[in-house]
Amino acid sequence: MINIVLLTLLVVVAIAIIRMKDLFAVAMLSGIYGLLSASFFVVMDAVDVAFTEAAVGAGISTLLLLVVISMTGRSENSTRHKPLLALLIVAITGGLLIYGTLDMPYFGAADAPIHSHVAPRYINDSMQEIGIPNIVTSVLASYRAFDTFGEVVVIFTAGIGVLALLSVVRRPEDSDNIASINDSMHEQHLVVRIVTKMLIPFILLFALYVQFHGDYGPGGGFQAGVIFASAIILYVMLFGLNTARKVINQTFIQLIAATGVLLYGCVGIASLLNGGNFFDYNVLANDPIAGQHLGILLIEWGVGCTVASVMLIIFFSFAARREVQQKNENQHDKNQELL
Amino acid sequence: MDIVINISSGLCLFTGSFLCISGGIGILRFPDFYTRMHAVGVTDTLGAGMILIGLMMHSTDFLVLAKLVMILLLTLLISPTTSHVLAKAALHNGLVPELTPDALDQTSLDLKKKGKTSSNP
Numbered sequence: 180m181i182n183i184v185l186l187t188l189l190v191v192v193a194i195a196i197i198r199m200k201d202l203f204a205v206a207m208l209s210g211i212y213g214l215l216s217a218s219f220f221v222v223m224d225a226v227d228v229a230f231t232e233a234a235v236g237a238g239i240s241t242l243l244l245l246v247v248i249s250m251t252g253r254s255e256n257s258t259r260h261k262p263l264l265a266l267l268i269v270a271i272t273g274g275l276l277i278y279g280t281l282d283m284p285y286f287g288a289a290d291a292p293i294h295s296h297v298a299p300r301y302i303n304d305s306m307q308e309i310g311i312p313n314i315v316t317s318v319l320a321s322y323r324a325f326d327t328f329g330e331v332v333v334i335f336t337a338g339i340g341v342l343a344l345l346s347v348v349r350r351p352e353d354s355d356n357i358a359s360i361n362d363s364m365h366e367q368h369l370v371v372r373i374v375t376k377m378l379i380p381f382i383l384l385f386a387l388y389v390q391f392h393g394d395y396g397p398g399g400g401f402q403a404g405v406i407f408a409s410a411i412i413l414y415v416m417l418f419g420l421n422t423a424r425k426v427i428n429q430t431f432i433q434l435i436a437a438t439g440v441l442l443y444g445c446v447g448i449a450s451l452l453n454g455g456n457f458f459d460y461n462v463l464a465n466d467p468i469a470g471q472h473l474g475i476l477l478i479e480w481g482v483g484c485t486v487a488s489v490m491l492i493i494f495f496s497f498a499a500r501r502e503v504q505q506k507n508e509n510q511h512d513k514n515q516e517l518l
Numbered sequence: 519m520d521i522v523i524n525i526s527s528g529l530c531l532f533t534g535s536f537l538c539i540s541g542g543i544g545i546l547r548f549p550d551f552y553t554r555m556h557a558v559g560v561t562d563t564l565g566a567g568m569i570l571i572g573l574m575m576h577s578t579d580f581l582v583l584a585k586l587v588m589i590l591l592l593t594l595l596i597s598p599t600t601s602h603v604l605a606k607a608a609l610h611n612g613l614v615p616e617l618t619p620d621a622l623d624q625t626s627l628d629l630k631k632k633g634k635t636s637s638n639p
Binding site: 370371374377378 | 595596599602603
């Protein structure tokens with residue numbers, strides 16, 4: 180019953196996203212879509228996935244979309260041509276996908292391939308082999324450490340890409356000019372500022388809890404990184420980019436992003452050098468279980484560092500772009516007045 | 519002792535659900551943005567708080583209790599702030615509240631006064 184309600188809501192939101200012309204509403208709806216899918220995952224007992232979806236889909240991606248919208252403007256351009264060909268292709272692909280699902284085992288079937296392949300081994304042996312209660316973390320960080328390494332590298336690459344495309348060279352004399360804009364903009368948000376100041380330490384603490392509690396419950400480096408980054412982004416939004424730049428050094432963040440990936444890779448290399456396979460944590464300590472614990476702790480730390488700092492890099496690059504845009508507009512206005 | 523806890527927690531849960539539902543009806547029935555937001559903003563904080571308190575009475579584990587207390591504190595802090603921010607953003611973007619004629623006269627007078635004082639310097 181609750182599945183049907185959630186799926187219906189998902190479809191309604193998806194259609195609303197397509198129909199809307201107001202991009203701000205679309206960004207908000209995509210956040211709602213993320214939250215709905217997160218609750219759907221909770222219903223299916225996939226708490227870790229739900230956590231990630233709530234943090235990434237509903238949280239930070241909405242935020243980044245909003246930052247982009249503040250640069251591009253709120254309304255969607257109307258399309259002149261009728262995209263019939265695209266509709267046809269989408270319809271065919273969708274039909275094929277639905278046809279493909281007919282061959283899949285029924286929802287919750289016990290003899291489905293996924294339940295008879297490697298999953299029983301994870302469920303039965305991971306406690307002896309890895310020794311941590313949360314199986315998802317042991318699969319992600321130990322059995323499939325190589326895949327996770329790939330994911331981290333993808334995120335790192337995304338950060339580098341954004342930096343390469345959007346990084347702005349700043350001159351120090353710009354700062355005062357921008358500071359005055361920021362001050363006038365932020366003076367009015369007194370209530371939000373105070374509440375935020377109260378909350379930020381707790382958000383950071385919660386991020387650390389998620390980071391280090393990932394072995395025992397839902398959580399881990401990805402979610403923790405996103406939560407950590409969102410606390411800092413909240414600070415930036417309310418106190419201005421300039422203040423934030425004083426607190427957080429840009430070069431330092433970039434360094435941390437690289438260090439995270441490096442730490443992850445180094446754990447793999449260290450296990451190679453100790454005579455095991457790549458990412459075989461058993462050889463990291465005298466006791467295999469202790470080695471696994473150490474390895475998982477280290478790579479989760481690496482993941483957390485990289486994710487948090489890449490999110491911050493992306494946000495700061497977008498925001499700096501917007502700042503430049505704002506300044507140019509101001510300059511333009513002034514020129515108009517002079518003329 | 520058990521029955522006292524059961525009854526009081528049931529009462530809390532019932533009040534909380536009632537408040538949440540009345541807030542939901544309010545968001546559908548009230549005429550304009552501000553009154554709708556008022557309906558939800560007020561009932562949501564108390565409703566969610568009541569439900570959390572009702573759940574707290576049932577929890578036997580200390581850890582669960584502590585987590586519920588934290589969620590309660592978070593809701594108490596965040597929910598009013600969100601309503602405040604929403605209303606402020608709406609007002610800032612020029613959404614005019616729907617008012618009865620009397621109040622409308624009063625506000626337009628106020629606005630005129632404000633406009634005069636701010637435009638003079």
